[in-house]
Structures are given as C-alpha cells and as structure tokens.
Amino acid sequence: MRSIPRLRGLAGIAIGAVLGLQLATAYAEEPSAAQLQSEMKAMREQLRQLQEKMQKQDEVIQRLSKPKAAPAAAAAEAPAATPAGAAQKEEQLKQDVTDSVMREIQPSLTAANKTFPSQFNPALSLAIDTVAAYQEIGGGNFQFRSAELGLSASVDPFARAYAFINGTSDAVEVEEAAIITTSLPYNLEAKGGRFFADFGRLSKFHDHDLPFVNRPIVLDEYVGGESQADGVELSYLTPLDQYLLLTAGAYNKIGAENFRVSNFDPRPLNRFTYLFRPATFINLNDANSVDLGASWAYTPKLDSYKIDGTEFLTDGKARQLAGVDLTYRYIPLAEAGYRGLIWSTEVLYNHETFNTGSETDPVYGPENAVGLYSFVEPRLTRNFYPGFLFQWVQPINGVGGNTLAYAPYLTVWASEFQRIRAQYQYLDAPGAHESQFFLQWTAIIGSHVHGFRDR
Amino acid sequence: MKRLTFTIAATALLVLARLTPAAAVINVVASIPDLADMARHIGGDLVEVKSLATGVEDIHAVPMKPMYAIALNRADVVVVLGLEAEHSFLPALLEAARNPKIMRDSPGYIDASVYITPLEVPTRLDRSLGDQHPMGNPHYNLDPVRMKDAARAIADGLARNYPQHEATFKKNLADYLATLDAAIARWTVEAAPLKGKKLVSYHPDMIYFAARFGMEAVGIIELRAGVDPTPSHVEELEKMMQQEHVTFVVRELHYPAGLADTVAHATGATLVELPVMSGGRPQTQTYIDFIDYNVKTMLQALPGR
Numbered sequence: 001m002r003s004i005p006r007l008r009g010l011a012g013i014a015i016g017a018v019l020g021l022q023l024a025t026a027y028a029e030e031p032s033a034a035q036l037q038s039e040m041k042a043m044r045e046q047l048r049q050l051q052e053k054m055q056k057q058d059e060v061i062q063r064l065s066k067p068k069a070a071p072a073a074a075a076a077e078a079p080a081a082t083p084a085g086a087a088q089k090e091e092q093l094k095q096d097v098t099d100s101v102m103r104e105i106q107p108s109l110t111a112a113n114k115t116f117p118s119q120f121n122p123a124l125s126l127a128i129d130t131v132a133a134y135q136e137i138g139g140g141n142f143q144f145r146s147a148e149l150g151l152s153a154s155v156d157p158f159a160r161a162y163a164f165i166n167g168t169s170d171a172v173e174v175e176e177a178a179i180i181t182t183s184l185p186y187n188l189e190a191k192g193g194r195f196f197a198d199f200g201r202l203s204k205f206h207d208h209d210l211p212f213v214n215r216p217i218v219l220d221e222y223v224g225g226e227s228q229a230d231g232v233e234l235s236y237l238t239p240l241d242q243y244l245l246l247t248a249g250a251y252n253k254i255g256a257e258n259f260r261v262s263n264f265d266p267r268p269l270n271r272f273t274y275l276f277r278p279a280t281f282i283n284l285n286d287a288n289s290v291d292l293g294a295s296w297a298y299t300p301k302l303d304s305y306k307i308d309g310t311e312f313l314t315d316g317k318a319r320q321l322a323g324v325d326l327t328y329r330y331i332p333l334a335e336a337g338y339r340g341l342i343w344s345t346e347v348l349y350n351h352e353t354f355n356t357g358s359e360t361d362p363v364y365g366p367e368n369a370v371g372l373y374s375f376v377e378p379r380l381t382r383n384f385y386p387g388f389l390f391q392w393v394q395p396i397n398g399v400g401g402n403t404l405a406y407a408p409y410l411t412v413w414a415s416e417f418q419r420i421r422a423q424y425q426y427l428d429a430p431g432a433h434e435s436q437f438f439l440q441w442t443a444i445i446g447s448h449v450h451g452f453r454d455r
Numbered sequence: 456m457k458r459l460t461f462t463i464a465a466t467a468l469l470v471l472a473r474l475t476p477a478a479a480v481i482n483v484v485a486s487i488p489d490l491a492d493m494a495r496h497i498g499g500d501l502v503e504v505k506s507l508a509t510g511v512e513d514i515h516a517v518p519m520k521p522m523y524a525i526a527l528n529r530a531d532v533v534v535v536l537g538l539e540a541e542h543s544f545l546p547a548l549l550e551a552a553r554n555p556k557i558m559r560d561s562p563g564y565i566d567a568s569v570y571i572t573p574l575e576v577p578t579r580l581d582r583s584l585g586d587q588h589p590m591g592n593p594h595y596n597l598d599p600v601r602m603k604d605a606a607r608a609i610a611d612g613l614a615r616n617y618p619q620h621e622a623t624f625k626k627n628l629a630d631y632l633a634t635l636d637a638a639i640a641r642w643t644v645e646a647a648p649l650k651g652k653k654l655v656s657y658h659p660d661m662i663y664f665a666a667r668f669g670m671e672a673v674g675i676i677e678l679r680a681g682v683d684p685t686p687s688h689v690e691e692l693e694k695m696m697q698q699e700h701v702t703f704v705v706r707e708l709h710y711p712a713g714l715a716d717t718v719a720h721a722t723g724a725t726l727v728e729l730p731v732m733s734g735g736r737p738q739t740q741t742y743i744d745f746i747d748y749n750v751k752t753m754l755q756a757l758p759g760r
Contacts, residue, residue: 183555187528237528237553243521281521286509289520331518334511334709381711382683415682417582445582452547455519 122153122162123447129208130441136434144169145207150447158183161193164206175206175228175256187237196227197254198235198247198277199295200346201325202373203227204453211342211377211387212409213423213438218371218393222321222348224255229273230263242280249275254297254321260305260312270300291327291455296320302352315364317353338382345374354397367398385411389425400430418443481617484530484557486541487514488734489596490567492742493606494534496631497624498613507544510734510745513658513709514593515586515681517544527552530563532616534609537568540593565612570604571595574662585679597731598663599639599746603632638743642668642750648760649753654703655696655724657710660731664749673699676710676718689718696722703756707731727756 127148134140145168152162163177178193196204202216203223215225231251238244251273253261261273279293299319305312327344350369357363371393379385391405409423421440427433483504485491491506498504505526508517514536527533527548535541549558557563573591580589595601610628614621650669654661657676665672674695678688695701696718704724706715709731719726729752730736733745754760 182550182558184553187553189553237524237551241525243525245521283520283522291521329518333509333518335711336518337513337516337709338711415582416586450519450543450547452519452524452551 120153122151123449125150125444125446125448127206127208127442127444131213132439134437136436137432140437148175148206148208152447152449154182155179175226187239189235189237191233191235192231194228194230195233197229197231197249197251197275197297198233198279199223199227199254199275199297199321200323200348201291201293201327201344202346208442208444209454211375211385211411212389212407213421213440214425216346216373216389217391217403217405218346218348218373220257221393221396222350222369222371224253224258226256227254228256229254231272233275245279247275247277247279251275253299259307261299261302262305267303271303273297273299287330287332289329289331291325291329293325295323295325297322311359313355313359313362313364315353315355315362317364317366319350319352321348321350323348338379340379341376342379343374343376345372347372350396352396356398365398367396369394369396369398383413385413387411395430403427403429405429417445417448481613482529482531483534483613484526484532485534486517486536486545487596487732488740489602489732489742489745490534490536490605490609492733492740493567493602493609493631494613497606497610497627499623499627501617501620501623502613506734507548508732508734510730510732510739511708512732513707514540514732515543516709517541519544519547521551523548524551527557528554530554530557532563532565532612533557534565534567534612536593536596536605537566538571538573538590538593538595539588562616565609567605567608567612568593568595569608571601571608574666575659583679585677586681588680592659592662594660594731595663596742597661597746597749598667599635599642599742600667601663602742603635606631606635635743638747642746645754646750648757649750652702652757653699654705654727655692655701655718656705657707657715660707661705661729668750668753670703673701676704676714684714689714693718693721696724702758703727703753705729708735725756725758727753729753 127146127150129145129148131143131145132140133143147167149165149167150162151165152160154160159179159181161177161179164175166173166175174194176193176195178191178195181188181190184190198204200219200223202210203219203225204227206226207215219225229249229251230253231249233247233249235245235247238246252263252267254273254275261271275295275297277293277295279291282290282292284290297320301316302314302319303316304314323346325344325346327342330341332339348371350371351366353364353366355362356365371391373389373391375387375389377385377387387409389405389407389409391403391407393403395402405425405427407423407425409421411419411421413419419442421438421442423438423440425436425438427436481498481502483491483494483498483502485494485504485506487508488506488510491504494502494504507523507526508514512518523544530552533549535545546559554563555561568590573593573595575592577584577587577589577591580587596605606628610624613624617624646668651671653671653673654665655674655676656672659672659675659677659680662672664670674692676684676689676692678684684692696704701722701724704715704719704722704726706712706726706728707730708728712728716726718724729749730739730745733739733742735745736748739745739748
C-alpha cells in the first residue's frame with residue numbers, strides 16, 4: 001500500500017518536469033505566436049495523455065488495494081459452491097492470514113529468541129539480614145548477620161544444583177553447595193556436596209528464614225546451629241497413599257558450628273555420622289494438618305578434639321543425637337493469605353561420653369541431655385504475625401544448670417520480600433539471667449522460590 | 456497335595472491379578488478446578504482427574520501440602536493455568552513429587568496458557584511494581600472466551616501424550632466448546648447491562664472478566680499486586696473512584712472483607728463478592744456454573760435492579 005502515494009508523487013514530478021521543460025525551451029528561443037499556439041496544443045495533448053495514464057494507474061491501484069473484495073464478490077456470484085469448498089476456502093484464508101502475520105512478526109520473534117551464553121546463568125537471589133540487639137548484661141550492638149547469595153539452576157536432564165554463599169561481618173563461606181538428582185527411578189533422590197542435613201525441622205532453615213530472630217538454643221547446642229553437613233543423602237518417597245519420606249545420609253559431621261568433629265581429616269567408616277529420618281504428614285481436614293518427623297544421627301566413634309587450642313578428650317565411644325518434631329498447622333483454605341496458626345515443637349536427645357575429669361586424669365562418663373523448643377504463631381492479618389517461643393535445654397555435657405528462655409515476638413511483613421521483626425527474650429541460663437531485645441530487618445532481592453522444605 | 460496345588464494356584468492368580476494393570480485410566484492432576492472440569496469433559500472416560508486447589512483459595516497462596524506431592528507423583532499429566540499463576544506452590548510440589556513425566560517442559564506438563572493472549576504484560580520488571588507476572592496477568596480463567604483456548608491446549612496436551620486417543624479428545628473438545636459457546640452467547644446477552652460499568656477489585660484478577668463483558672477495571676485495593684494497601688493509597692483510590700463514578704467494588708472471596716466493604720461504603724459503590732475459580736461457592740462446581748454465578752451476581756448487584 002505504500003506504493004500508492006509513491007506512484008502519485010512520481011506522476012506529479014513527471015507533469016512538473018514536462019511543463020518546466022516546455023517553458024524553459026519557450027523562453028530560450030523566443031518563438032512566434034503561431035509557434036506558441038502549436039506548442040500549447042502539443043502540451044495540452046501531452047497533459048491529456050498524462051491524465052489518462054494517471055487515471056489508469058489509479059484504477060490499477062484501486063484494484064490492487066482491494067484484494068479481499070474480489071473473492072467475496074466471486075463467492076456471492078457462485079451460489080453453487082459446496083459447504084466443503086467453503087470450509088476449504090476458509091481454512092486456506094486462515095492459513096494465508098496466519099502466514100502473513102507470521103511473516104510480519106517473525107523478525108521480532110527471531111530477535112527475541114536469540115540466545116546468548118548468559119541466558120544459562122543460574123537464578124540469583126540475595127538475602128540481607130541485619131539485627132540490632134541489646135542485652136542487659138552484655139550491652140547492645142548492630143549485627144550485620146549475613147548477606148546470603150543464592151544460585152540455582154538445572155545441571156542437565158539428570159540433576160539440578162544450588163549454592164548459598166554467605167558473607168557475614170567476619171567471613172565469607174559456602175554455606176551450601178549441592179547437586180540433587182531429578183530423574184532417579186523408584187521415587188529416589190540423591191543429594192551430594194555441602195548442604196543442610198535432613199535433621200529435624202528448623203535446623204534446615206537458614207538464619208534469615210527462621211520464624212524468630214535467633215536459632216533455638218537446643219539446635220545451637222546439640223546440632224551445632226544449622227545442620228550443615230558435607231556428605232551424601234538418599235531419600236525415598238514411599239509408594240503409599242500416606243505421605244512418608246525416608247531419608248538416609250552419611251556425612252563427615254552434622255552442624256555448622258559443631259567443632260567436636262573435624263570436617264577435613266580422613267577417617268575410618270566408624271568416624272562418620274550417619275542419619276536416618278522418616279517424615280510424614282497427616283491431613284486432619286482441609287484446614288488442619290500435622291507434620292511429624294523423627295531424626296536419628298549416629299556417630300559410632302568420637303575422637304578427642306581441640307577447640308581454640310584446648311584439647312577435649314573422649315574415650316572413643318559413640319554419639320547419638322535423636323529428635324522428634326511436630327508441626328500443627330491451621331490454615332483455612334479460603335483465608336490462607338491472612339489467617340492461620342502454626343504450632344511447632346522439637347525435642348532433642350543427645351547421648352555422648354564426656355571427660356569430666358582433667359586432661360591428665362580423665363574420667364569418662366556418658367551424658368544424656370534433653371532440650372526442646374516450642375513456638376506458636378497465629379496469623380492475624382496478611383502483615384502481622386505475632387508469636388511466642390519457649391525453650392528449655394539441659395547442658396549437653398552435664399556441666400552447669402539448665403537454660404530456660406521465653407520470647408514473645410512480632411513479625412511485620414511489608415511485602416513478601418521484606419519484613420521487620422521485634423523480639424523480647426528473657427534468658428535464664430547459668431551465668432546469665434537477663435532480658436534481651438532484638439530488632440531484625442530482612443529483605444530478599446532477585447529470584448525467589450518457595451521451597452518445599454521451608455513450608 | 457490337592458490343597459497345596461489349590462493354594463499355589465490361588466496365590467499365583469492373586470499375584471497375576473495384582474500385576475495385571477487395571478484399565479489404563481489416565482491420571483490427570485490439575486492445579487485449579489476450572490482446568491480439572493475441562494480436563495474431565497475433554498478426557499471423558501479415559502481420564503481420572505484431581506484438582507489441587509478446591510476453588511476457595513487464592514491461587515497465589517495454595518497451601519503446599521505433602522499429600523499434593525503424592526497426587527502429583529501418581530499423575531500421568533499435570534494441567535496448569537500457567538503464566539506463573541501457580542508460582543507459590545507448584546514448582547516446589549513438582550520437585551517433591553519426583554515424577555519426571557510431569558516436570559516443566561516434559562510432555563506431561565500441560566500448560567493451558569500456550570494459546571492465550573495475556574493482558575497486562577509488564578514492560579518493565581521491578582519488585583517496586585509489586586508481585587509481577589513477567590508473562591502477563593495470569594487470571595485469564597475468568598474470561599470464558601480465552602478459556603476456549605485453554606480447553607484446546609488441554610486437548611492438544613492430552614493428545615500429545617496419548618496420540619491413540621486424539622480423535623476422542625478432539626470430539627470431546629468440540630462438544631465442550633459447543634456447550635461453552637452457547638453459554639458465552641447467553642452471557643453476552645445477559646451481561647449487556649454491565650457494559651460501561653466501572654469496577655475496582657482487591658487484586659488485579661478481574662480484568663479479563665471486565666474486558667469480556669464490556670466493563671472497565673479501573674483500580675485495585677492492593678497498593679500493587681500482592682502488596683497490602685497503605686492508608687494513603689486507599690484515600691487516593693476512593694477519590695479516584697468518586698471521580699470516575701465506579702459502580703462495583705469486587706471482593707474476591709479469599710481477601711478480607713473489612714477493607715473492601717469500607718471502600719465501597721466510602722464511595723457509594725456496590726460491594727460484590729465473587730469467587731475467582733470454580734468451586735469457590737457451592738453452586739459453582741463446573742466452569743460454566745462458575746462464570747454463570749459471577750455474571751448473575753454482578754447483574755443482581757447492579758444499582759436499580
């Protein structure tokens with residue numbers, strides 16, 4: 001259709017050129033009146049011919065600019081056309097239109113679909129977690145807890161991988177970096193690398209994902225903070241109608257801050273830590289459900305160890321760490337975004353031999369310790385989640401008294417990606433009977449996925 | 456000896472009966488009841504369909520229950536609304552389900568949005584603009600005409616996985632589309648009084664419904680999609696609604712009632728409470744019943760009727 005104005009323009013230029021040429025010639029030769037009359041006549045004839053030509057061109061243009069009208073008119077004049085023929089014509093027309101549209105948009109599609117190497121870069125996220133803390137005894141400070149960089153992507157058709165690299169105020173470390181299979185048969189899944197071992201519930205949460213400011217004391221004391229472990233894990237989703245997930249693992253040790261076992265030195269098989277965990281889910285009804293799990297971590301023999309140059313002797317006996325976790329959820333389906341309640345409890349039991357004597361005159365004795373935490377968190381609105389955390393922990397090595405703590409807290413979600421949390425904690429521990437105040441501000445940027453484990 | 460032979464034979468029969476596959480029913484799991492209803496119509500007797508959501512939920516906040524992982528583990532195909540509508544629960548459930556057949560981009564992953572022309576495709580992606588869906592507004596299930604394309608995608612997806620039943624799926628699809636077309640024609644006539652009316656909804660999930668029936672969705676109560684409103688936003692929204700003479704405030708049933716009611720009262724608009732999926736109300740068990748309910752509820756709420 002762009003050719004129409006162009007043709008018209010050309011015709012105008014041609015007329016102008018002819019007229020201009022004739023006039024120029026006339027002035028140059030100073031002709032007689034008869035000559036002028038004759039030339040005028042010739043010009044009129046040329047003009048008439050040009051007009052005829054333009055008219056014909058216009059007709060052609062009109063015909064060309066109405067291509068769809070002709071078949072429609074023809075169809076109207078051909079009443080004998082069969083329904084099958086009409087359908088075929090309609091299909092043809094659709095095809096023509098599709099082809100035409102595709103020709104138009106194909107360059108854009110091609111441009112949009114161009115690949116470049118960075119398209120295969122993993123999904124990135126960054127969680128920033130910062131806390132202002134004040135303790136009656138120790139005073140206050142601002143704690144830059146972490147900036148945690150998350151990366152995840154498929155490896156190939158058989159595996160995916162992810163990593164969390166955590167920068168704190170004094171170090172940068174690989175918190176997790178693991179490969180997970182995606183296509184093993186028989187509902188099996190294998191995981192290898194450094195990851196949070198499938199022990200209990202909250203020991204698998206990153207600090208900034210916890211429902212309150214600090215990790216429960218029992219997890220810090222018995223597990224060693226996050227259940228970070230270098231090793232392998234195999235889990236099996238049983239083919240039952242009841243959800244039952246069985247996990248078995250073998251690791252150097254469990255616990256990011258469990259310094260009682262080396263993460264580096266080679267060791268015989270009886271110095272590794274082995275884990276077994278069944279976990280199930282009971283759907284009471286649409287709104288009420290219970291997650292129930294049990295964990296058992298077993299280290300057949302523990303060697304003596306050093307912390308900050310001090311040697312701690314052991315008699316090479318086994319360590320057993322067991323736990324039961326229960327989470328009750330009330331989530332009314334129609335109000336899941338702004339109503340609900342979670343009550344979660346975890347009880348841990350540790351059995352381990354400690355030296356209660358001196359380095360020169362060791363006295364080994366088995367210690368059984370129990371600790372627990374329990375919290376309840378009702379969801380009053382979409383933004384406000386108050387909660388209450390209770391903790392009670394026996395000392396793992398039998399030295400000193402029990403620790404008791406309770407902490408009301410309030411989480412305010414500005415959006416799904418940012419929250420502020422205020423928490424008061426009363427701590428009653430050997431050597432520390434104090435009130436503690438925390439204000440936590442957490443934000444996440446970049447890629448964001450909702451993990452199944454972090455439910 | 457006879458008893459032993461009988462026992463062995465009976466045991467063998469029992470084992471054989473256990474090993475012999477039952478009638479090959481195709482296990483379909485749909486993310487929402489609208490898609491489950493369509494899959495039932497298109498698959499007919501060949502399919503057994505389950506829906507993860509019951510219809511009363513916010514599609515962006517369906518609880519991630521482990522029992523859903525079991526359903527997905529057994530599924531032959533999964534049907535999803537797509538456009539990242541199920542981002543908060545489905546990707547994690549698919550990982551937990553350990554079923555390579557239905558992982559994203561596998562043949563068993565049927566994305567009902569593949570033929571959909573979405574609205575509100577963002578031109579800039581930034582979290583300051585709220586909980587954006589990069590491929591466009593995913594709530595197209597409220598537009599019965601677009602859902603014809605979703606039905607086609609389901610039929611094509613089933614045929615891709617079970618080419619031997621393609622003719623059946625095509626025939627069932629044609630039958631269903633004929634029924635849906637008749638309903639659409641009826642709704643178009645019935646909904647004529649809604650034309651030109653303006654509405655504000657809690658979340659931007661009414662735009663397809665509004666556009667289909669000639670209404671205008673002029674704002675949302677949320678500050679941005681997925682972000683709760685601030686007092687100043689509500690104030691500005693109310694001013695705008697009064698200037699624009701907004702007729703309806705739509706509260707999607709999974710959002711809190713209080714604020715929507717307050718906004719409606721403050722502006723003189725009529726509060727309408729609507730489900731956003733079939734199953735959201737007891738009388739909306741099928742997709743056609745669901746749209747029917749929404750059209751009728753809007754009509755009943757029209758001032759002066």
